[in-house]
Amino acid sequence: MMAMDTMVAEGPRSPEAKLGLRVEDLWDVMEPQLSPTEKLNACFESIPVSAFPMAPSNKELEIKSDATLAEAVKVLARHNILSAPVVNVDAPEDASWLDRYIGIIEFAGIAVWILHQSEPTTPTSPSTPNTPTSASAIAAKANGLTFALELENLGLGSAATTSGNFFEDLISSEPYKNTKVCDISGTFRWAPFLALERSNSFLTMLLLLSKYKMKSVPVVDLGADRIDNIITQSAVIHMLAECAGLQWFESWGTKSLSEVGLPLVTPDQIIKVCNGK
Numbered sequence: 001m002m003a004m005d006t007m008v009a010e011g012p013r014s015p016e017a018k019l020g021l022r023v024e025d026l027w028d029v030m031e032p033q034l035s036p037t038e039k040l041n042a043c044f045e046s047i048p049v050s051a052f053p054m055a056p057s058n059k060e061l062e063i064k065s066d067a068t069l070a071e072a073v074k075v076l077a078r079h080n081i082l083s084a085p086v087v088n089v090d091a092p093e094d095a096s097w098l099d100r101y102i103g104i105i106e107f108a109g110i111a112v113w114i115l116h117q118s119e120p121t122t123p124t125s126p127s128t129p130n131t132p133t134s135a136s137a138i139a140a141k142a143n144g145l146t147f148a149l150e151l152e153n154l155g156l157g158s159a160a161t162t163s164g165n166f167f168e169d170l171i172s173s174e175p176y177k178n179t180k181v182c183d184i185s186g187t188f189r190w191a192p193f194l195a196l197e198r199s200n201s202f203l204t205m206l207l208l209l210s211k212y213k214m215k216s217v218p219v220v221d222l223g224a225d226r227i228d229n230i231i232t233q234s235a236v237i238h239m240l241a242e243c244a245g246l247q248w249f250e251s252w253g254t255k256s257l258s259e260v261g262l263p264l265v266t267p268d269q270i271i272k273v274c275n276g277k
Contacts, residue, residue, distance in 0.1 A: 015053035020243030022047060027248040036251055041203055049205045049219050050198035054229050062087045065102060065182035069110050072181050082107050083216055085227060086181055097220045105181055113184050114175050195220045198228060209233050
């Protein structure tokens with residue numbers, strides 16, 4: 001309680017802390033017969049996503065659908081973000097947000113998409129895309145290790161040199177330099193543009209970011225032509241960190257992951273990469 005009194009006396013440390021105090025106020029007036037989980041859900045259900053602090057202005061970025069993958073990566077890297085909404089350059093001037101945006105492009109999605117390409121005609125093997133060209137790739141193919149072959153087909157170097165020059169080969173590949181963002185729309189790594197309205201609840205936003213594993217959720221106004229805010233997983237984690245000392249948070253913060261019901265990863269689900277491989 002001392003920590004909470006100190007926060008109230010000195011004022012919230014940040015906009016996120018103000019949101020935590022709002023949850024605290026709701027927590028105090030919730031029906032006593034509710035369980036802690038039900039009380040917390042009810043609190044979050046009572047707060048609209050419009051109350052979440054706005055993202056810094058320099059983070060509200062959009063990538064045009066006719067940009068190349070290389071250009072998209074440069075924008076993401078320059079602003080230190082992992083994803084951004086994609087604007088349809090063919091949309092009319094008065095288009096609503098539903099027609100203006102075609103999806104969310106992610107850095108990880110770009111990398112995975114490039115690695116999974118196996119076009120019939122490639123820079124290193126124009127006529128026989130399934131035939132390895134280096135001795136190490138032939139051996140890998142014989143052992144069922146087709147990843148090295150896929151890299152060669154993409155023009156990403158031989159299996160023997162890929163480990164040392166992987167990123168250099170990646171950014172010099174034809175798919176990376178010439179493919180447009182709109183060309184990979186609808187692929188298996190393309191994140192859907194699932195947006196929330198400003199009136200939707202905080203609880204709905206948390207479910208999308210946690211249970212449904214979305215990395216970010218755009219917030220829009222109905223009828224508006226632009227995104228109002230983008231709420232990311234990291235922004236929510238930062239908000240929770242700012243709530244340390246509040247009663248509702250401390251009731252959960254001292255518990256183990258299993259006690260609060262968070263999913264645990266079993267040993268067989270862990271992917272390991274050994275040094276030197």
